[in-house]
Amino acid sequence: MLIIPLTGKISKRNPPIATIGIILINCFVFFILQAGDDERYLKAFELYVKSGLGRIEVSRYLTYLRATQGEESIPTSKKQEELNDDAIIRFYGKMQTDKVFMKKLLNDEIITPEDETYSRWKSLRGEYEGMLSETVVESYGFKPAERSFVTTFTHMFLHGSFMHLLGNMIFLWLVGCVLELGCGRALYVAMYLLTGVLAAGLFALVYMDSTVPLVGASGAISGLMGAYTVLYGKKKIKVFYSLGFYFGYAKVTAVTLLPMWVGNEIFQLFFGGFSQVAYVAHIGGLASGAALGYVNLKFLGQVSGEVFGEDPKEKIAPLLEEALQRIGRLDMDGARPLLKQVLEIDPYNRSALTHLFNIDKLNPEDARFHKAVSKLLHHLTNDSEAHETLYATYEEYRRISKTLRLSLDLLFRIASTFSAHGYIEEAEKIMALVLKKHPGYQKLPTGILRLAQAYLRKGMIQKGKKCLLIICRRYPESTESQVARRLLTGSN
Numbered sequence: 001m002l003i004i005p006l007t008g009k010i011s012k013r014n015p016p017i018a019t020i021g022i023i024l025i026n027c028f029v030f031f032i033l034q035a036g037d038d039e040r041y042l043k044a045f046e047l048y049v050k051s052g053l054g055r056i057e058v059s060r061y062l063t064y065l066r067a068t069q070g071e072e073s074i075p076t077s078k079k080q081e082e083l084n085d086d087a088i089i090r091f092y093g094k095m096q097t098d099k100v101f102m103k104k105l106l107n108d109e110i111i112t113p114e115d116e117t118y119s120r121w122k123s124l125r126g127e128y129e130g131m132l133s134e135t136v137v138e139s140y141g142f143k144p145a146e147r148s149f150v151t152t153f154t155h156m157f158l159h160g161s162f163m164h165l166l167g168n169m170i171f172l173w174l175v176g177c178v179l180e181l182g183c184g185r186a187l188y189v190a191m192y193l194l195t196g197v198l199a200a201g202l203f204a205l206v207y208m209d210s211t212v213p214l215v216g217a218s219g220a221i222s223g224l225m226g227a228y229t230v231l232y233g234k235k236k237i238k239v240f241y242s243l244g245f246y247f248g249y250a251k252v253t254a255v256t257l258l259p260m261w262v263g264n265e266i267f268q269l270f271f272g273g274f275s276q277v278a279y280v281a282h283i284g285g286l287a288s289g290a291a292l293g294y295v296n297l298k299f300l301g302q303v304s305g306e307v308f309g310e311d312p313k314e315k316i317a318p319l320l321e322e323a324l325q326r327i328g329r330l331d332m333d334g335a336r337p338l339l340k341q342v343l344e345i346d347p348y349n350r351s352a353l354t355h356l357f358n359i360d361k362l363n364p365e366d367a368r369f370h371k372a373v374s375k376l377l378h379h380l381t382n383d384s385e386a387h388e389t390l391y392a393t394y395e396e397y398r399r400i401s402k403t404l405r406l407s408l409d410l411l412f413r414i415a416s417t418f419s420a421h422g423y424i425e426e427a428e429k430i431m432a433l434v435l436k437k438h439p440g441y442q443k444l445p446t447g448i449l450r451l452a453q454a455y456l457r458k459g460m461i462q463k464g465k466k467c468l469l470i471i472c473r474r475y476p477e478s479t480e481s482q483v484a485r486r487l488l489t490g491s492n
Contacts, residue, residue, distance in 0.1 A: 018185040019176035022192065023169050026217060029136075029157045030165050037135045044131035053124040054088040056117055060110050061095045099209040103145065106211070141213025144204035151213075156196035158215035168217045175224045182231065182304045183296065195223020195289045202284030214278050219285040226289025229255050231296065231303050312345045320351055332359045348379040357393070361400055370405040373397045377406070381413040387421040390414065394426070408434065412443050419447075419454040427451050428463075435470075445471055445480035452484070 048054045062083075065073045095101060104110050111121050132138045142155035159165040180188040199219025233255030296302055319342050326335035336359060342352040353376040360369035373393070380390040394414060398404065404411075411430050418427035431447055438444070452467035468484040475481050 014181060016177040016180045018180050018189050019173060022176070022189075022217075023172060026157055026159065026165060026169060030159050030162075034136045034158065037137055040131065040135045044128060044135075047124075047131060048092075048128050049085050049088055051124050051127075053121070053128055054085075054092065055083055056111070056121050056124070057105065058088045058091045058095060059083055060105070061091060061098070061101060064101055064104075064110065096212060099145075099207065102211055103209045137213050137215055141215045142200045142203070143213050144208050144210045146211065147200075147204055152197050152200055153193065155200060155213070155215050156193075156217050156220045159217070160215055164216060168221055171221050172217065172224070175221065175228050178232070179224055179228055183227075183302050187296065187300070187302050191227055191289065191292050192220045192224060195226070195285045195292065196220030198288035199223060199281040199285035202287075203278055203281040206280045214281060216278070218278065219281040222282040222285030223289030223292070226286040226291075227293035227296070228289075230290045230293030316342050316345055316349065316352075320355075323352075323355060327355065327359070332362070335359060343375075348375065348382075350376075350379060353379060361396075364400045364402075370401070374406055374410060377414060378410055381410070381417050387417055387423075390417060391421075391423050391426070404433075408438060408441055409443075412441075412447050415447050416450055419450045422454070422458070424451070424454050424458065424460075427454065439474065445475045445478045449480045449483060452487070456487070 062074055101110070108118075111118055115121075137158055137160070140151055140154040141158055142151045159168065176188070176192070179191070183191070196217070196219050199222065200214060203214055203219070234253060236251050236253060319338050323335040323338040323342070326332075326338065336356065339352045339356045339359075342349050343356075346352070353372065356372045357369075357376050360366060360372045363369060376393060377390065377397075380386045380393060406414075411434060415427045415430040415434075418424070418430070428451060431444070431451055434441055434444055434447070448467050448471050452464045452471070455461075455464035455467060465488060468488050471478070471484040472481050472488070
C-alpha cells in the first residue's frame with residue numbers, strides 16, 4: 001500500500017530551504033561519497049570467497065547449525081565436504097543475519113586461539129574487515145553491536161541503492177515541506193535528526209548484536225510522518241493512494257494516516273518475508289515523531305495551520321464549469337457572479353475575463369462592459385503570444401462600442417503590441433487618436449517612433465518618414481527626436 005499526502009503550500013518568498021538542503025546532502029553523500037562502494041564490496045567479497053575465508057567460516061557455521069538445530073537443518077547436498085563457492089555464497093547471507101553466531105564468531109568463541117586454523121582465519125578476517133572498512137556504508141552505517149555517537153547520526157544520510165534514495169527523498173519532500181513551513185526550520189531539522197536517532201535506538205534494542213549496518217533516512221522520515229499526522233490530525237488533506245492494482249485520490253483527516261503507516265510497517269515486519277528494510281526503525285521513527293508532535297502541539301505551540309490551507313486556485317475549475325453551464329442555459333445573471341469569484345482568486349484569469357466580456361458585450365452601454373474589456377485587453381498585452389487574440393478582441397470592441405473608454409496607458413500598450421506584430425494600420429489609428437486628443441501624453445513620442453520603425457521594417461518608407469517628421473516637429477527636444485533624425489538621415 002502506498003499513501004502520499006498532496007497538500008502544502010510552497011512559495012518563492014518562503015521556500016522549504018531546510019528540506020531542500022537535507023535532500024541535497026543525501027544526494028551528495030550517495031552520488032559522491034558513496035561512489036565506488038559497490039566495487040569495493042565486490043572486491044572484498046571476492047577475497048572472502050577466493051582466499052578460503054568463506055570456506056572456513058561457513059563450514060564452522062554448518063557445524064554450529066548441526067549442533068544447535070540438528071542435522072535436518074542442513075540440506076543433504078550441502079554437507080561440509082561438498083562445500084563449494086556457490087554453497088558459500090548461499091550460506092553467507094544466512095550466516096550474516098544469525099546474530100548469535102556472528103557474535104560468537106567475532107568473539108573468538110567459534111574459532112578459538114587453540115584451533116589450528118585460528119592464525120590463518122584471524123589474518124584473513126582482518127584483511128576482509130579492512131577492505132569492508134574502506135566502504136562508506138561500513139564505516140558510517142549504524143551497527144547496534146558497534147554503535148557509536150557518530151554513526152547514530154551519519155546512518156540517516158546513507159542509502160543502499162538509488163531506488164532507496166529516490167523513495168525516501170520523495171516522501172521527505174512531500175511531508176517535510178509542510179512541517180518546515182508549519183513548524184519553522186529549526187524545530188523541523190531538530191525533529192528530523194532526533195527521530196532518526198530514536199529510530200536507530202529502537203533498532204539497536206531489538207537487534208543489539210547485529211553487525212549489519214543500518215542505513216537510510218527512512219527512520220527520520222517516518223518520524224516526520226508521525227509528527228505530521230499528530231500536528232495536522234484534524235485537517236482534511238488530499239492523498240494519493242495505491243493498492244498495487246488500483247489507485248485514486250481521497251480526502252481524509254491527517255490523523256488517520258498514522259495508524260495506516262504503523263499498521264503497514266508492522267504487517268511488513270511480520271508477514272512480508274525476508275527483507276533488508278528496517279521496519280523496526282520505521283516504527284521507532286513513527287512513534288517518536290508522533291510523540292514529538294504531541295509535545296509541540298501541547299507545550300511549544302510552534303505550528304501553523306495556514307500552511308495547510310486549501311489553495312484557492314483549486315476552486316477556479318469548478319466555478320468556471322458552473323458558469324459555462326449557466327451561460328449554456330442563457331442564465332447570464334447567474335454566470336456573472338461565478339466569473340467574478342474566479343477573478344477575485346485570479347484577477348487576470350483569461351477564461352473568466354473572456355466569458356465576462358462575451359456576457360457584457362450584450363449591453364455595450366453598460367460601464368461593466370468597458371471595465372471587463374479593459375481588464376481583458378490589459379491581460380492580453382502582457383502575453384506576446386496572444387497578439388492575434390488581442391487584435392480580434394480590440395476590433396470587436398471597437399465595432400461594438402460607440403466610444404472607446406480605455407485608458408491612455410492601455411491604448412499605448414495596445415498600439416505598441418500592434419506595431420511589434422505587424423498590425424500597423426490599427427496602431428496608426430490609435431496613435432493618431434492619442435495625438436489629436438492628448439498631444440502632451442509623455443509616452444506618445446515613443447509610440448510614434450515604434451510605429452515609424454514598423455513602417456520602415458515593412459518597406460513603407462514614406463509612411464515611416466512621415467512619423468519620424470512628426471516626432472522631430474512636435475517633440476524636438478525629446479530623445480526620440482534624436483533617433484528620428486538619425487533614421488531620416490539614413491533613409492535618404
